Every structure is written in structure tokens, then in C-alpha cells.
Amino acid sequence: MRSTRPAFNQGRLAEKVGIQSAYLSRVLNDQKAQFSEDQLFSILCALDFERAEIDYLMLLRTFESTSISKRKTYLKNRIDELKRLEGRDPVSAVRSDLRNLITRIRLFIEAEE
Numbered sequence: 001m002r003s004t005r006p007a008f009n010q011g012r013l014a015e016k017v018g019i020q021s022a023y024l025s026r027v028l029n030d031q032k033a034q035f036s037e038d039q040l041f042s043i044l045c046a047l048d049f050e051r052a053e054i055d056y057l058m059l060l061r062t063f064e065s066t067s068i069s070k071r072k073t074y075l076k077n078r079i080d081e082l083k084r085l086e087g088r089d090p091v092s093a094v095r096s097d098l099r100n101l102i103t104r105i106r107l108f109i110e111a112e113e
Helices: 010-017 021-029 037-046 051-065 069-086 090-112
Strands: none
Touching: 010 021, 010 037, 021 090, 037 051, 051 069
8 A cells, every 4th residue: 555545534434435424334244244345446546546556356256256266266266366467376365365455454443533
């Protein structure tokens, strides 16, 4: 992320991206709840993520949500390519990255409150 971040608390972040604060809290605290692609994109932009980070996290979000086998394989291959470029093990990293994103958002919100 860039070093200059806007100051947000959970309520302000939810308002800025057009979702209910209770829903934001639910997604951050319930592994089964998910942001829509539009919500995730808006959050990443609001938190000033870099373009490459946004692209990668949106790819992970799509991978986690698709039910089309052929598409899932395509997305996994793309993620694996990116992981190899970063020198990370693709199999162990895919699911942990979305969890890490939730943790980063949660820590960011707590630090601003």
C-alpha cells in the first residue's frame, strides 16, 4: 500500500464504499461472508491499494467465488503464474491471501479508531 492513507474508521469506510457498517463488520468477522466484487474493489480503492495489489486481490476474489470448473482452472493457473513470479508457493498462498486482506482491513480500521 502507499504510505499516504486516508483516515478511516469502520463507519466511514462503510459509508465511503456504500455498504452498511454492520455488513462490513460481518464480512470482516465471518469467514463465510464475502464482499461482492464491486464492494471489494471500492474498499481497495478507498484504502489506497496499489493497482497491482487491486488486480491480484480481485483475481483471488474471482477464484474463490466462481463455480465454473474451467474458469476456476484458468484462474488458478493465472494465480500460480503470479505466485511463481513473486517466488511464493502457489498452492499454500492462494487462500491465505484473502484471509490476510481481511486481517489488513481489520487492523487498519482498528488503528484509525
